[in-house]
Amino acid sequence: MKPEHALRLIDETQSLTRHYASYQRQKGGLGYTLGGLVLLTASLLALFLKPGPISTLSMCGFTLLWLIGKAVLSNCLYTPLGRVKERWSPSRNRLHVLRTVVGMLLISGILLPTLLQHTPDLLQLTFLAFFLLIAACTIWFCLRRPGEWLSGLLLLSICVFTAIGNTNILQWLLLLSFIVALACIVLGVREHLQFRALIEQLQTGQQAALWQRYAASRSFTGQHSSSSPQQWPLFYVLTASIVSAFAMTHLPFAAPFCAGTILLLALQKRSALQACFAPVPIGHITRRLSCSTIASTNNQQR
């Protein structure tokens, strides 16, 4: 394997790791699908239920159920090979701050006109402040993925609308919820299938096999220099030649057996023999030379 292959192998391994890690923070997989289903059910219920405490409680229950469900799904389905924490860049962090602020502004924007119409008492204001605090925490801690943010925000908005009973905007909101729910279901299934393919690749050891091949191809580490598998056919051929020469001179009747054995060995290890007798590429010589130079330099340093 050439050094450029090593670089490609590093890139592939890193993209594989990033892909796996993205399911811990960025991608939702079946969590999206669950979000879509919950949003769809909540929208349908909001269509039929009249605004009031029962519908508000059921909407809040749905939201809570979804948040718990997606956390369970994420832990059970997307960590079959342990946890890999995704690198969260500062730009992504800024984007998340922006999403939280926009989400809170939207929810406040829905609530404020109602507050201005009816002057609330202290208890209602306390409840409202508590709701806003919970909404902010939910968006910040639980809705880190873009799809989750959208469906979560819609669920929270439906909660608010069913509580205050503004039916004009609610209809438009429900239409938007249907579209987002369908998109989330499709996106979730697609991401889940992608994750299955990734896990299959990791569990069957395709990437690992490439690393092992890379390690085996590098004789300069000194680990494979004495007993490299490529040198074994040469050893077989030499031994067989000596034995057959001995047999030819002392036991003429055994000569055909020896010739047959050599032929069989040669056929069996044909590819390895070709590798042994093939002209060595210049790059390989340079690599070997360079590595022997490194080894000698290191010995001198010691």
Next chain:
Amino acid sequence: MLNDSEHEQSAAITEHPAQPILELNRLIHEPARLAILAVLDAAEEVDFKFLLAATGLTRGNLSRQATKLEEAGYIQIRKYHKGKIPATSYRITPTGQSAFVAYRDQIQRLLHPSIHLIREEITSDRKEESQP
């Protein structure tokens, strides 16, 4: 004081073709450790199980190579408990990250020396242009 010919000779010695190869980080150059660092560089923290699957190393070898990298200050090993089960996770340090990036750069320079020469020329040109 060195004259011009001596300067040229010393420059020729420093610009030996094997020099970039000699400068390669031997600790990272080993395939098992290279694989570990490649995985760790792509994430913030990685579990032992994932490292095993991604690199294809045996448990013992992975543990040994990781300890070597930890001794060099390239990675951090965190041992904790998931319930009653002991678990290990790995994290690359800033030193490890910069060493890995430098190693990759060196390998790329070895593969495509002309590209790096052009890049160096461009950067030096930019520096000259920026200076009044």
